[in-house]
Amino acid sequence: MPAVSVSPIVAALQHLEIEHDAVRAAPTAEAAVLSLVEALSQVPDPRKPRGVRHGVLAVLLLAACAVLTGARSFAAIAEYAHDTGRTVLKVLGVGAVAPHESTIRRILQKVDPGALEAALRSWALTQLDAQPAPTGTPRRELRRVLAVDGKTLRGAHVRAADRSVCLPHLVSVLDQASGVVLGQVQIEEKGSEITAFTTLLDRLDLHDVLVTADALHTQRGHADYLHQRGGHYLMTIKANQPTLLARVRALPWTQIGIAARERGRGHGRVETRTISVVSLHPCPDRAGEFFPHAAQAIKLVRRRRPLRPGGRRKTETVYAITSLTGADADPGLLARWIRGHWSIENRLHWVRDVTFDEDRATARTGHAPQVMSALRNLAITALRLSGATNIAAALRHHARNHLRPLITYKIM
Secondary structure, rough: OOOOHHHHHHHHOOOOOOOOOOOOOOOHHHHHOOHHHHHOEEEEEEEOOOOOOOOOHHHHHHHHHHHOOOOOHHHHHHHHHHHOHHHHHHHOOOOOOOOOHHHHHHHHHHHHHHHHHHHHHHHHHHHHHOOOOOOOHHHHOOEEEEEEOOOOOOOOOOEOOOOOOEOEEEEEEOOOOOOOOOHHHHHHHHOOHHHHHHHHHHHHHHHOEEEEEEEHOHHHHHHHHHHHHEEEEEEEOOOOOHHHHHHOOOOOOHHHHEEEEEEEEOOEEEEEEEEEEEEOOOOOOOOOOOOOOOOOOEEEEEEEEEOOOOOOOOEEEEEEOOOOOOOOOOOOHHHHHHHHHHHHHHHHHHHHHHHHHHHHOOOOOOOOHHHHHHHHHHHHHHHOOOOOHHHHHHHHHHHHHOHHHOOOOOOO
C-alpha cells in the first residue's frame, strides 16, 4: 500500500467526535497556518514502493504522538501504537494493523534527517508567527532572539569510518521568548560546532534578528556572516579570543559605572546581577576596531550568597560584545538576553537529558539519533506553544488520554 496522503487523514477528522475537554481553534485562524500533517507529508519515504504497508507519514505522526506521551525508544513507540486504539490510528492514517517495532525502527533509521528538520522548522515557524504579540510591549523588546548551542548524545555510540567510536553532537537553535526549537544539525565526523553555526542559520530569516551564542562562537567570521544576513549578535568573550578579552577587561569599568542592577531570591540563594555597558563608537581605548560590527561592550557581574549558614559566596564576571547600539537595546534588556541564552540549557538540553533521559538513549544506527532527538524537540516545541511550563507533568498529562497528543499537535 502506498504512503498515506493528507486527504484521508483530514476526511477521517471530519467524522471523529472529540472529547468534551478538547479545545478547537477557529477555522479562520488555522487557514494560513501549516499543519503538522502537511509539514510531515513533505518528508520522502526512504524505502522502495514495493511491499510498503505503512506510509512514512503515518509512522512519523505515530512516533511524534508517542514521544509526546513520554515514549523514549522504538519499543515504547510500538507499544503506544498497539495500545492507543483504532480511533487514534485511523486519524493518523495507520492501516488495519499497527506497525511492529522493527518497522518503526527501520523507517526512523532511514528517514532523511535534513528533510525531517526542514518540515519541523516550517511547522514551528508558522505556529510561532501565528502567536499574538503581547500588547503594551515596547517594539525593541519584540525583537526575535535566537540562542545557538550544542549538545552531545552520550548514549549513542556510533562507529566512524575508521572503526573508532564517536558520539553524535547536535547544534540547536532556540527562540528565547517562547522556548520553541527552530532546528538542529548534526556535526559531521571530525567536524566542529563552529562550522555548524552557519549551516544551522542558513535556513532561517535573520533580518533584524539577534543571535546569542557562547564564547565558542565568538568568531570574526560569524560576526561578518550575521551582518551580511541583516542580523545582530550578542556573544560572550572568553580565553579563546585572548586579545579581545584583554582589551575588554582593560576598559575603565570603574569610571563607566553600573547601568542596571537586579536582585533575585530562589534555589536556596540570593543572587545579585549588575551590568555595565560602554559604546565602542568612538573606540574607548583608541586602539582600533574591537570586533567586526561591534557597537557595545558589556561587563556582567553575578554575586551569589547561599541562604544556609556557612555557605560559600561566589562572584562571577562575564564579558560580552554585541552589534546592537544603545538605541537598539538598553542595559537591562541586554542583561535579560544574556541570561536568556543560558536558559537553552534548562529549557532544552536539561529537559531532553532528564525528562526524556536522552543521554541514556541507545539508538545509534543510521539517522536514528538525530531523528529521535528531532521528535523530542517537536514535543517540547508543541508543549511550549500550548503554554506548558513543566514538561514532565505535561507528558504525564498526555499519557493519560490518547486523544490529547492529537489535540496538542492540532491534528484534530
